[in-house]
Amino acid sequence: MDASQNNVDKMPNLVKWPERISYAASDFACNLSFGMISNFLMFFYTDAFGISAAACGTLFLVARIVDAFDGPFWGICIDHTHTRWGKSRPYWLWFSIPYAIFCVLVFTTPHLSLEGKLVWAYITYIGVDILYSAVNIPITSVLPNLTNNPNERVTLSTIRQFFGTAGGTIVSVAALPMVNAFGHGDEQKGFFYTALILAIIGCLLLLNTFANTRERVQTASSKKALPIKTSLKALKHNWPWAVIIFINFIYWLGMQTRNQVTIYFFKYNMHAAWLTSIMLGLQMAALITVAITPWCSKKFGKRNTMLTGMLTAIAGQFVMYLGSKTLNVGIIIAANIIVNLGTGLVSGLIAVMLADAVDYGEWRNGVRAEGIVTSFSSFSAKFGMGIGGAITGWILNWGGYVANHAQSASALNAISINYVWVPMVGFALSALALLFYKVDSFEGQMQSDLRAKHARENKED
Incomplete structure (x- = not known):
């Protein structure tokens, strides 16, 4: 392990700070605009647009079926x-403006019948979901091509996560006062x-990322279009990919349930x-652990660092349970801080581990397919978020939730289940x-073998 780390440490750092910031701005942009959707859209639908919680749950599930494709x-x-x-950068140029338009349309309320409102919600929500993939998947797929230095990838992903968390925190704190x-x-x-306003800012930042990043890791496969059948070979026996895709799904299921029900709980x-x-806004606590992720990853390994984060988040959710039983604000604040400290060690490493899965697919199967390998990151995260949204809606409906009314004991219990137990189960399964x-x-x-392989291929070209 020490010898492997020494080989990694000797690799050059190819990414300068201006490009690091431009790359990280992409996640700030996505979290700023899509954070508005993930945190507040269900509340907007039920309490402002007049769609039932059960209908919202079904909508989120249908959108996830579309995400499967x-x-x-x-x-x-x-x-x-x-x-x-x-390969990845052009998608920010081509799709940032359409994505921004749909971020606005999804919060637009035309005067329609209940059936018309549902049709509008389906079209705009599924549309923004599809376009979100178009600008978000490249954030992960471009990472293996920005640098082949594993430590630099962790640094890039950490800065990205720092900016992403900041974007999510800003929209979490500012959205309701702005409304x-x-x-x-x-x-x-x-x-x-x-x-x-958030859509315009996000669009400009994504265009900035396109303008100021470079795909510098060039291989034989990255210089040409890969047939679908060839791309899929990168997934054969790619167990690191399978593990991270599952974690991405179940982790974001729990996080989405927790985030979107926060407004209901309070x-x-x-x-x-x-x-x-x-x-x-206590998501800011995650910035502390995001900042130390590169050091922890280098010293203890990526797996152990993420595992520590998951276990910390589980502990925080248990404290949240105690706070929800007593409705003690101090305990609930402490619980939120603990959970966010844990998730700060998780989110940034998911993209890094997927970049490792790209390398593993090439190392084991001889195929480097950044797009197909990393695209499942967006799919699994959004699928998890959608299932989380559906679970939230269905549990609220089961509990007898009625918008803008005093809630029954069963409805209040349904809100607590969403806020405490669903996320805890998600974190626990991810840790396992x-x-x-x-x-x-x-x-x-693996990195040593791939560098030798790329050198041979480039020499042959």
Whole structure:
């Protein structure tokens, strides 16, 4: 292990700070705009647009079925792309503006019948989901081509996660005050103008990422379009990929359930809706552990670092259970801080481990397919978030939730189940899956073999 790490340490650092910041800005942009959707769209639908919780749950599930196709579709497109800008970067140029438009449309409230509202919600939500994949998948697929230095990848992913967490925190804290400020009591108007401003900022940042990043790791396969059948060979016996895709699914299922029900918990269980922004703002605590992720990863390994994060998040959810039973604000604040400290060690490493899976697919199967391997990251995350959204809606409906009314005991219990137990189960299953991740033990040898392979291929070209 020490010898492998020494080989890694000798590899050059190819990415300068301006490019690091430009790359990280992509995740800031996505979390700023899509964070608005993931945190507040269900509340917008039920309490502002007039769609039932059960209908929302079904909508989120249907959108995830569509994701079963759109994620791999974009991945295949990336593997077939060969331009002077690279394979992944062009997607920010081509799709950032359409994505921004749909980020606004999804919070637009035309005067329609209930059936018309559902049709509008289906079209705009599925549309924004598809376009989100078009701009988000390249953030992960471009990472293996920015640098082949594993430590630099961790650094890039950490900076990206730092910016992404900052973007998510900003929208969590600022969204509801912005809605109130722009709406003056009209939530529909407030949500529209808030979404418009965030979409414009996100679009400009994605275009900046396109302009200021470079795909510098060039291999024989990256210089040409890969047939679908060839791309799929990269997944054969790619167990690191399978483990991380499962973790990405179940982790984001729990996180989505927790985040989107936060506003319900504090509005109805705590009778203090104003606390929502503060609690979501505690995501800033994750910045502490995000900042130390490169050091922890280098010293203890990526698997052990992420496992520590999962176990910390589980402990935080147990403290959350104690707080939800007593409705003690202090305990709930402490629980949120603990959970966010744990998740700070998780989110940034998912992209790094997927980049490792790209390398593993090439090392074992001889096929480097950045698009198809990393596209399942977006699919699995959004599928998890969608199932989490569906679970939230169905549990709320089971509990008898009625928007904008005092809730029954069963409805309050349904909110607590979503806020406490679903995320805890997600974190626990993710921790269990990590026990099967073994890349850290042979990463140095894998990178050494791949550098020799790339040198031979480039010489032959």
